[in-house]
Amino acid sequence: MDLLPGGKGQIWQWNWFGSVWKNAQATTLAAEPGTSPTALAYGGTPGNPYQVVYYHGSEDRINQWFWDGAKPSNGSLPVIGKKIADKTSPAALASGGTPGNPNQWVYYQGEGGQIWQWSWFGKEWKNAQATTEAAAAGTSPTVISSGGAVNNPRQWVYYIGIDGQIRQWEWNTTSGLNTVLGGGKGQPAATDTNPTAIAYGAANFPYRVVYYKGTDGKIWQWFWDGFNWKNGELKAAP
Secondary structure (H helix, E strand, O other): OEEEEOHHHOEEEEEEOOOOEEEEEOOOOOEOOOOOOEEEEEEEEOOEEEEEEEEEEOOOOEEEEEEOOOOEEEEEOOOOOOOEOOOOOOEEEEEEEEOOEEEEEEEEEEOOOOEEEEEEOOOOEEEEEOOOOOEOOOOOOEEEEEEEEOOEEEEEEEEEEOOOOEEEEEEOOOOEEEEEHHHHOOOOEOOOOOOEEEEEOOOOOOEEEEEEEEOOOOEEEEEEOOOOEEEEEOOOOO
16 A cells, blocks of 8 residues: 555555555545655454554644554544644554554654654553654654564664754663764765665664765765664665
């Protein structure tokens, strides 16, 4: 399933069931212009999993569209939480819980520039500030997880700081730590762009790669080799 903002700000979907693509409107609550959704799939059946889409709603709230295997629903996360910053989008992950009701974390840049977190542990949503170092205006975080316990995985959130350097917020299963990659000595990220990241290797101490667009217009990477962060431009193989 592919999801994208459609006409009048609604989230639309493309469905592929083995032979043909079909297009349909998913949401009834509009998304903020210039923002993008993020999606998770879990539980249900292999051919019809539960699906949840998080996106920046028109009132600067995180909206949720949910497919329960038979019908959709569309609403907002609690209004008591920190509002999402203008022109930014959320990132999400799921782990543990039960197949049909996993623990979930939604990260986003809140008003004021810090990265905030919505967490779900099966019964209710809770909202809390994650970072202490602000993100650049108009940028969005990415999140990866690995290791830890299934109900409490290690998590890494990457985002662009106000100085253009890539920041990391790490959850080590007991506390969070906010740092700048490479001591802030890497190629700065281009304005109004967002990083993406992957993890692989040893579960609790994985290699990690963060990709982003530099101020020179080229794609750069930060690579964690298990001991140090290394910064370099992506180049074609010789």
